[in-house]
Amino acid sequence: MEKPLLSVRNLTIDIPVGGGTLHAVRGIDFDLNRGETLCIVGESGSGKSLTSLAVMGLLSKTIRRTADRMDFDGTDLTRATPRTMRALRGARMAMIFQEPMTSLNPAYTIGDQLTEALLLHKPVGREAARARAIELLEKVGITAAESRLSQYPHQLSGGLRQRVMIAMALMCEPELIIADEPTTALDVTIQAQILRLLYDLGREMNMAMILITHDLGVVARVADKVAVMYAGELVETGPAAEVFNMPSHPYTRGLLRCIPLPGKTERGSKLGTIPGIVPSLVGDVQGCAFRTRCSYAEAACHGDIPRQGSGGHAFRCIHEDGNRHFEEAIA
């Protein structure tokens, strides 16, 4: 077996808040190989963005991050000094943020922002950096790339800005890209184009990618592996085809029932819902976090939740196959 590029075990993130500690992420594990795309999917507040910031070492100082292991190609990220992290970030791991409007600096030209990381990390001159910037802008489908270098972010549309963000992340040919909701602020037509672009570039450069999204449609189309996150825990992980075809955790199945499927869901019929709200994660958190909204919840759900599954498809539930067969039988 190939050694994973990124291996995370028992990652836990605690945030001190007024009334105690917010257990935002609790004991999550995942592996990511080169050239692979992992989608972390979950609703707002589930901890998916915190997880990615933790990998990048970008959490604020007040937040406590612990892990049994966080290994990036032989580098132990849990012990990495700020200096080591700075050398990794931008060069070997890069991030694409959700808001292309706010994550570009309005006071610098596109060219300055594109070449900054390359000049910082690699022994290249201005001319070579410029040439690389033009090459990448063309690769992400921006026309008249050379003239864009002297433009400012406000002169570009949202779709173009997101392309610039992607080009910027690719400048140093990173081995890992983390994209946090890269297409949420964009129109559907542009979304399809950007996702295709990311997908093609990932294949071409054999990059590993963590794509964070709340959109199950996006997940199904681009993921190799899926990690479903709920209230700070990974409730289900596995190869995309298996998770979508055999969703085993009741939360995963609930989410899939909420979305109307063109051609499948009867028009105007009632959509599935998940009643209730996400529990507070402040203070002592025990048992299955989803039990307050789960129709199969019972007393045992307050206790330790076993991890079930085989062959890379795993989920946490006390019920055998998360009651999937039971549900299919009554349907």
Place this chain on the structure above:
Amino acid sequence: MTGHPPKKPPILELRNVGKTYQVKQGLFGKARPLTAVNDVSLSLSRGEVLGLVGESGCGKSTLAKILLGLEAPTTGQVLVDGQEIGDQDRLSLARRIQPIFQDPYSSLNPRKSIFDIVSLPLRVHGIGDRTQWEKQVREILDIVGLPARVMNTYPSQMSGGQRQRVAIARALIMKPEIVICDEPTSALDVSVQSQILNLLGELRREFGLTYLFISHDLAVVEHLASRVAVMYLGRIVEEADVAGLFDHARHPYTQALLQSVLTPEPGLGVPDTQLGMAYPNPIDPPSGCRFHPRCPLATDHCKSHAPRPIRTEQGLVECHLYDPESQMYKNEAA
């Protein structure tokens, strides 16, 4: 229950509505006209849901503002029950048409209690006294699925879904006939979105409401709408009933939009829509057919000739491919 009788008089009608803004480019630049809405004609019959889809900047929200009386159209007429909007005062218009906006975080005043927010329309219209307001607020909160105790809480104490229910309660307390829903679920989580969509569907059936449902999410539009209009650069380029549009989209832009919908089906990959990428600048709209720079089927004819609207029983389409008098006409009965 998506069918609608054909010859009922429309409750809401737009006749050749246009809206042009004068936009200055740069501090000393000369003002140039920007046509946000260009000669739009639409009609809604009572009880139907018209979905309005299109990319950002296409003019959907400007159209919504015109319908709410918040913007005056530059040309054309807006008629509610056959009466022109301009002839009615704002208050009486507000009794009939109410909005629900996208972002429940910014559309509710954070310093007002839920009771104040929901009862405001009653107070503005001078209807009833405090005991009646309380009774009505209690009723409407119950209808939108909120417990009466939230009356004394503030928006910051509520989740996104609850806030959107408050916004719906405020819109419905005057018992309007038409509700303009401008991206009502796009700021919400998936599990909450489905609750709000179900609620909007129930309310429509219960109160016989008419919706203009603006959204960029075509799967949601297909689910809720009975008819769909597709807007591009200020014009309606296609309009048809929901089955016709989703099963036999005609305009190349509609086809590309439908292809872009990512359904949660693994293995299908990301579609290649073959759409040119840049959405054109509305100040400088392309010549001829406004869609031609992005259209995979465009020819030289499209660059120089604007297509005319073609109305058949299938609905409206604005594309040379469907104009029997055009040299590009392709005779496909589909």
